[in-house]
Amino acid sequence: MIKILKDIWIVLSIEARRVFTDSTVLLIFFIAPIIYPLIFCSVYNKENVEDMPVAVVDESPSEDSKRFIHKIDATPEMSVDYKCCNIEEARKLFKDHDVRAVFYFPKDFATRLETLRTGRIVVYGDMSSFYYFKAALLGGNNVLIDEMQSIELERYEKAGLTNQEAEIQMQPVVYETTTLYNPSNGYGSFFLPILLILVIHQTIFLGICILSGDANENRYALKLIPPHLRNNHTQRVTLGRALCYVLIYIPITILDLWFIPRWFHLPQLGNLYTILEFALPFVLSVVYFGMTIGTLFVRQKISPMLCFVFFSLMLFLLSGMVWPQQSMPRLLFLFSQIFPSTPGVQGYVKIASMGGNLEVVRTEYMTLWLQALVYFSTATLATYLKQYNRHRKKEKLHKVHASEEILRKLRITHNTKE
Numbered sequence: 001m002i003k004i005l006k007d008i009w010i011v012l013s014i015e016a017r018r019v020f021t022d023s024t025v026l027l028i029f030f031i032a033p034i035i036y037p038l039i040f041c042s043v044y045n046k047e048n049v050e051d052m053p054v055a056v057v058d059e060s061p062s063e064d065s066k067r068f069i070h071k072i073d074a075t076p077e078m079s080v081d082y083k084c085c086n087i088e089e090a091r092k093l094f095k096d097h098d099v100r101a102v103f104y105f106p107k108d109f110a111t112r113l114e115t116l117r118t119g120r121i122v123v124y125g126d127m128s129s130f131y132y133f134k135a136a137l138l139g140g141n142n143v144l145i146d147e148m149q150s151i152e153l154e155r156y157e158k159a160g161l162t163n164q165e166a167e168i169q170m171q172p173v174v175y176e177t178t179t180l181y182n183p184s185n186g187y188g189s190f191f192l193p194i195l196l197i198l199v200i201h202q203t204i205f206l207g208i209c210i211l212s213g214d215a216n217e218n219r220y221a222l223k224l225i226p227p228h229l230r231n232n233h234t235q236r237v238t239l240g241r242a243l244c245y246v247l248i249y250i251p252i253t254i255l256d257l258w259f260i261p262r263w264f265h266l267p268q269l270g271n272l273y274t275i276l277e278f279a280l281p282f283v284l285s286v287v288y289f290g291m292t293i294g295t296l297f298v299r300q301k302i303s304p305m306l307c308f309v310f311f312s313l314m315l316f317l318l319s320g321m322v323w324p325q326q327s328m329p330r331l332l333f334l335f336s337q338i339f340p341s342t343p344g345v346q347g348y349v350k351i352a353s354m355g356g357n358l359e360v361v362r363t364e365y366m367t368l369w370l371q372a373l374v375y376f377s378t379a380t381l382a383t384y385l386k387q388y389n390r391h392r393k394k395e396k397l398h399k400v401h402a403s404e405e406i407l408r409k410l411r412i413t414h415n416t417k418e
Helices: 002-020 023-044 063-074 087-095 109-114 130-158 163-170 187-217 234-263 272-297 308-318 330-336 341-352 362-417
Strands: 052-058 078-084 101-105 122-125
Touching: 002 023, 002 187, 002 234, 023 187, 023 234, 052 063, 052 087, 052 130, 063 078, 063 101, 063 109, 063 130, 078 087, 078 130, 087 101, 101 130, 122 130, 130 187, 187 234, 187 272, 187 308, 187 341, 234 272, 234 341, 234 362, 272 341, 272 362, 308 330, 308 341, 341 362
Parallel strands: 052 078, 052 101
Antiparallel strands: 101 122
């Protein structure tokens, strides 16, 4: 047992020396996992747009339209900064980005309400940004619902009903709407937990692949393995390297998945122990996944950088949070299960945003352990095959050199006899 631990420690020391002497890997392992979450959390910390400038075109100057406009201006999402005479004036403001939404009241708006017909309001929203459109839609709907209740109450009272009877007619069943897990309906509370997991996934994967590519490019991968472990006990090499990365990422995981969400007041209902217990198989599976891909496919140090952005977007879309996994094509769903980020995102959101425990995320937790076991096996096998192939090539090269030496000696002997 002591011999095994000593071998693992030797490999860990060699791998740690590689990490701390490579400036690119230091940047990816220690700077990127901190800078990226801080930047994105700072950008999306303000969950919703407030006082978004809008323009109003009121071709039906009436008490009803004035009341509606006043309520729009009173919403936290919008501010009526311009009252235009016609739609062309409002369109110019919209094209110049002076306003992000336009509310148009047609000439027959008040007339239709007086004759008990449906009044029409046209809303032009800016779809260049999700935030702008959401503010116009949310604020406009809230005003519309409140105004509909006021109009309906007024009509019932004119029909002879008391205020209490009118309220019962409008809402015979009282209901309340409660937004679970994202009370502010903010994009940040939805987006940032996914980002935090992907940052850990991608930085581990990228750093390991860069180290593998550097070793393969400069042909010193075999020298990194102690001589007594080159033919046997390859699993100790895999464990030693993995332990190095896990020790590096323990504090980074605590920072990214626990402290930063609390610092920026993101939904954080899970406890630290549960998050760490869930993060352990996640980090291990990513480490072994990166070691497998790096050993088998990465030949140059620069290669992982070329596909980093592409894979980041793909993993975000395959996480199951942007689009439900149940609605994905079966083949695409199975493909998403290859990556540790898929169960990692699903499980972390359930723990952090929904307050779940390990029993709630049992499926994702066991999937990560299964991935860690599978990728540990593939990483060990890939390392063994690479050593075996290089050993065979070295033997062949040695035999060629030996044959050439024998031929050279025979020629010398033959020339001497002549």
